[in-house]
Amino acid sequence: MLIRFYLLDVSYEIHSGIPAILLWAIAEDHRRILILDRSFRPYFYAILEEGANERDIVNKIKLLSRGDSPIVSVEVGSRKYYGKPVKVLKVTTVKPEAVREYREAVKKIKGVVDVVEADIRFSMRYILDNDTPPCQWYEAEVEPLEGVSGYRVNSVYSLVGKLKPLKIYTPPKIKTLALDIEVYNPRGSVDPTRDPIIIIAVATSDGDLKLFTASEGSPPQDREAIKEFMNYVLNYDPDIVVGYNSNRFDLPYLVERASKVGLLFDIGRTRGGIPRPSVHGHYSIPGRLHVDIYDFAEEIPEIKVKSLDVVAEYFGIVKRSERTLIPGHEIFRYWDDKSRRPKLLEYARDDVISTFKLFEKFLPFAIQLSSLTGLPLDQVGAASVGYRLEWYLMRSAVKMGELIPNRVEREYEPYKGAVVLEPRKGIHENIAVLDFTSMYPNIMIKFNIGPDTYVNCGCGDSCYEIPGVNHCFRKEPPGFYKSVLETLIKLRRSVREEMKRYEPGSPEYVILDERQRALKILANASYGYMGWVGARWYFRQGAEAVTAVGREIIRKAIEIAETLGLEVIYGDTDSLFVSNKPEVNKFIDEVMKVLELEIKVDKIYRRVFFTEAKKRYVGILEDGRIDIVGFEAVRGDWSEIAKEVQENVAKIVLETGDVKRAVDYVRNVILELKNQRIPVEKLVIWKTLTKSLDEYEVSAPHVTVARKMISLGFKVEKGDKVGYVIVRGEGSISSRALPYFMVKPSEVDVDYYTKHQIIPAAMRILEYFGVSEKQLESVSRAGKTLFDFR
DNA sequence: TAACCTAATAGTCAA
DNA sequence: TGTTGACTATTAGGTTAG
Numbered sequence: 001m002l003i004r005f006y007l008l009d010v011s012y013e014i015h016s017g018i019p020a021i022l023l024w025a026i027a028e029d030h031r032r033i034l035i036l037d038r039s040f041r042p043y044f045y046a047i048l049e050e051g052a053n054e055r056d057i058v059n060k061i062k063l064l065s066r067g068d069s070p071i072v073s074v075e076v077g078s079r080k081y082y083g084k085p086v087k088v089l090k091v092t093t094v095k096p097e098a099v100r101e102y103r104e105a106v107k108k109i110k111g112v113v114d115v116v117e118a119d120i121r122f123s124m125r126y127i128l129d130n131d132t133p134p135c136q137w138y139e140a141e142v143e144p145l146e147g148v149s150g151y152r153v154n155s156v157y158s159l160v161g162k163l164k165p166l167k168i169y170t171p172p173k174i175k176t177l178a179l180d181i182e183v184y185n186p187r188g189s190v191d192p193t194r195d196p197i198i199i200i201a202v203a204t205s206d207g208d209l210k211l212f213t214a215s216e217g218s219p220p221q222d223r224e225a226i227k228e229f230m231n232y233v234l235n236y237d238p239d240i241v242v243g244y245n246s247n248r249f250d251l252p253y254l255v256e257r258a259s260k261v262g263l264l265f266d267i268g269r270t271r272g273g274i275p276r277p278s279v280h281g282h283y284s285i286p287g288r289l290h291v292d293i294y295d296f297a298e299e300i301p302e303i304k305v306k307s308l309d310v311v312a313e314y315f316g317i318v319k320r321s322e323r324t325l326i327p328g329h330e331i332f333r334y335w336d337d338k339s340r341r342p343k344l345l346e347y348a349r350d351d352v353i354s355t356f357k358l359f360e361k362f363l364p365f366a367i368q369l370s371s372l373t374g375l376p377l378d379q380v381g382a383a384s385v386g387y388r389l390e391w392y393l394m395r396s397a398v399k400m401g402e403l404i405p406n407r408v409e410r411e412y413e414p415y416k417g418a419v420v421l422e423p424r425k426g427i428h429e430n431i432a433v434l435d436f437t438s439m440y441p442n443i444m445i446k447f448n449i450g451p452d453t454y455v456n457c458g459c460g461d462s463c464y465e466i467p468g469v470n471h472c473f474r475k476e477p478p479g480f481y482k483s484v485l486e487t488l489i490k491l492r493r494s495v496r497e498e499m500k501r502y503e504p505g506s507p508e509y510v511i512l513d514e515r516q517r518a519l520k521i522l523a524n525a526s527y528g529y530m531g532w533v534g535a536r537w538y539f540r541q542g543a544e545a546v547t548a549v550g551r552e553i554i555r556k557a558i559e560i561a562e563t564l565g566l567e568v569i570y571g572d573t574d575s576l577f578v579s580n581k582p583e584v585n586k587f588i589d590e591v592m593k594v595l596e597l598e599i600k601v602d603k604i605y606r607r608v609f610f611t612e613a614k615k616r617y618v619g620i621l622e623d624g625r626i627d628i629v630g631f632e633a634v635r636g637d638w639s640e641i642a643k644e645v646q647e648n649v650a651k652i653v654l655e656t657g658d659v660k661r662a663v664d665y666v667r668n669v670i671l672e673l674k675n676q677r678i679p680v681e682k683l684v685i686w687k688t689l690t691k692s693l694d695e696y697e698v699s700a701p702h703v704t705v706a707r708k709m710i711s712l713g714f715k716v717e718k719g720d721k722v723g724y725v726i727v728r729g730e731g732s733i734s735s736r737a738l739p740y741f742m743v744k745p746s747e748v749d750v751d752y753y754t755k756h757q758i759i760p761a762a763m764r765i766l767e768y769f770g771v772s773e774k775q776l777e778s779v780s781r782a783g784k785t786l787f788d789f790r
Numbered sequence: 791t792a793a794c795c796t797a798a799t800a801g802t803c804a805a
Numbered sequence: 806t807g808t809t810g811a812c813t814a815t816t817a818g819g820t821t822a823g
Contacts, residue, residue: 280806281806301802301803383806384806384807385806385807386806386807387806387807389807414809415808415809416809416810417805417808417809417810418804418805418808418809418810419810420804420805420810420811435805439805440805440808524807525807526807527807527808528807528808528809529807529808530807530808531807531808531809532806532807532808534806534807535807543808543809546808547808547809572804572805572810572811573804573805573809573810574805575804575805613811613812613813614804614810614811614812615803615804615805615810615811615812616803616804616811616812629803629804630802630803630804630811630812631803632813634803635801635802635803635813636801636802636803637801637802637813637814687800687801687802688801688802690800690801691800696799696800697798697799697800697816697817698798698799698800698815698816698817699815699816700799700800700801700814700815700816701815702800702801703800732815732816733814733815733816734815734816756814760813760814791822791823792821792822792823793820793821793822793823794819794820794821794822795818795819795820795821796817796818796819796820797816797817797818797819798815798816798817798818799814799815799816799817800813800814800815800816801812801813801814802811802812802813803810803811803812804809804810804811804812805808805809805810
């Protein structure tokens with residue numbers, strides 16, 4: 001029978017010694033189905049030396065066959081390796097684990113140059129070979145499998161033919177369950193072998209909202225709550241389970257906690273299959289997709305502190321001022337105090353609603369990323385930018401008959417990057433910012449840059465010579481990177497074309513918009529990927545060539561601008577700031593003609609201000625908005641008050657030119673600070689712990705604070721943001737830094753915040769106008785009133 | 791011993 | 806677990822004036 005279905009996930013199991021691919025899907029009629037494909041076998045390639053005796057090597061390989069996973073075939077074939085045609089032997093066995101052993105043995109055979117594609121997970125191998133990424137509709141011939149037990153699905157089938165992709169963009173109705181747990185934490189940090197779960201909050205795509213709570217006791221008893229929750233999950237049977245930071249916390253905690261109270265946390269679609277750690281730091285539930293929204297939040301640089309409430313507010317889901325918030329370390333108190341317990345329940349409910357709504361925001365993009373990269377929806381979020389692109393490249397390679405290079409350990413070699421021009425300091429009126437569109441990907445295409453096109457220089461007209469570095473690339477035929485990038489651009493263009501057929505805001509429009517965005521993100525990651533030592537297609541000379549061409553292009557563009565009488569104020573990598581005169585249009589045309597690259601006006605400043613520093617400027621845009629770049633005001637590691645002061649100073653100076661007013665404003669803030677009128681929250685400084693605590697060589701404030709927090713029983717680890725406030729006292733700044741939630745207004749070191757936060761932030765801009773630090777701090781003399789310095 | 795200098799460490803942002 | 810360039814604060818350890 002022929003069925004149509006939406007593919008959710010691909011996994012595999014071994015059934016009586018033979019691998020079975022499991023295709024988890026939603027059928028057109030909404031049944032949850034599982035399709036088994038028992039015909040697929042693991043394999044790898046041996047690349048043969050030129051002129052090697054194939055027969056001889058085939059026989060030698062066959063002789064290696066042993067045990068319960070014999071070598072079932074050795075086939076001679078042709079592939080390309082870095083663009084060059086090669087003879088390969090495709091060595092097929094039975095069990096995926098056997099690939100590694102055979103690889104080592106085959107590598108040693110004389111006449112075998114290398115062994116490739118032995119390091120690809122079996123289920124991903126299936127997706128690559130059959131071109132069947134998840135999050136797409138397919139049609140396939142299947143046969144019902146009767147009497148198969150052990151799977152919690154409506155029907156199990158056996159695949160007869162191949163999967164045929166369908167051109168349907170809209171996903172089916174997917175059942176989603178969001179969860180959020182609260183743990184009893186009287187000791188600060190929590191431990192599943194000791195601390196019970198007090199609330200499990202659940203929200204589903206069918207609008208159900210439920211709280212499972214622990215029973216009374218000291219400590220509270222959570223066995224029944226966990227059991228009820230498990231039953232709820234099995235009964236609701238979600239396709240997707242969503243959490244916030246659930247890879248690192250909720251899911252592992254639930255599993256361990258359940259086991260501690262004597263329950264098997266069996267909530268998957270295979271019986272007895274409990275959630276377990278998987279690739280890319282992801283925690284997987286058999287047969288369901290577990291999506292951690294935190295992974296997506298992490299990619300938004302605008303959000304500095306990534307707590308759920310802040311992220312939800314950023315996306316306009318729920319304002320922090322309009323929801324219940326409870327400090328994490330006080331959760332147990334809210335539980336113990338019955339009068340405050342309803343607040344805690346409200347808090348958990350708000351969290352799970354935010355989690356669910358954030359998931360709805362991210363889902364369309366995640367779906368597109370999954371169908372492009374082939375990574376299942378639950379892994380695609382956890383995978384880094386480099387791995388996402390790599391899976392796209394691997395899919396492309398298979399389609400092109402290119403062998404996938406091995407992942408190898410390499411030594412890191414630095415190379416020169418982009419140029420940044422010395423800014424002309426001061427205020428400039430009416431400035432246009434011109435940007436080359438997708439400069440690096442376009443350079444890679446234009447100069448056919450890649451490992452497979454790299455040639456010795458001195459090849460004349462047949463190759464491109466890269467200026468400044470001794471690298472050359474042949475012009476024809478197009479290399480791997482060029483082919484892939486051109487495909488990405490072509491696909492994106494066609495998606496954008498198709499978007500025009502739909503009403504903005506319609507489901508189809510949103511889907512296509514997310515797809516074009518995913519395509520752009522993949523293309524833009526290509527240069528960084530090529531320069532990443534961990535990449536399969538790593539090529540330092542290529543990355544070096546790309547930046548070299550970039551530098552040359554900017555140099556030439558400056559020349560063109562100056563010839564046309566346009567003053568260049570500043571430039572960074574692929575942008576130029578020039579006076580916004582009619583000649584700008586001529587400049588754009590000339591750049592296109594001479595450099596054959598597109599350049600566009602990105603923004604226009606009515607007024608823009610530079611100090612002598614690079615990568616820092618502030619301007620007023622055409623619509624009157626203040627745009628701050630690079631300065632403290634847009635950094636996450638400065639106190640809110642310093643950022644606010646700097647932004648307002650910039651605003652006053654740019655809008656009115658009234659420096660005196662700006663000075664008065666700063667003095668007033670300093671006065672308010674001294675009078676304890678600035679709330680402590682505005683004084684918190686957040687910094688990331690970028691390594692584990694014992695790796696630090698100096699005791700920076702956030703490091704000492706992290707140590708203090710740990711000794712108080714909190715859990716602080718690598719990757720966490722630590723918020724601290726500097727208090728009065730003796731000694732170094734570090735020794736006077738305290739966790740922000742422990743600081744009373746009276747303890748704040750007002751002097752530190754004046755001298756090291758507010759004044760430096762304000763001076764960054766005011767210095768240029770001849771203001772001295774003394775002018776700003778003169779108020780500090782013995783707490784006089786406002787009138788004493790006016 | 792306080793004041794001052796400098797290299798190294800660390801974090802974050804621009805592109 | 807995508808790249809290099811750039812800026813800045815703080816620590817840690819020294820030197821120097823007095």
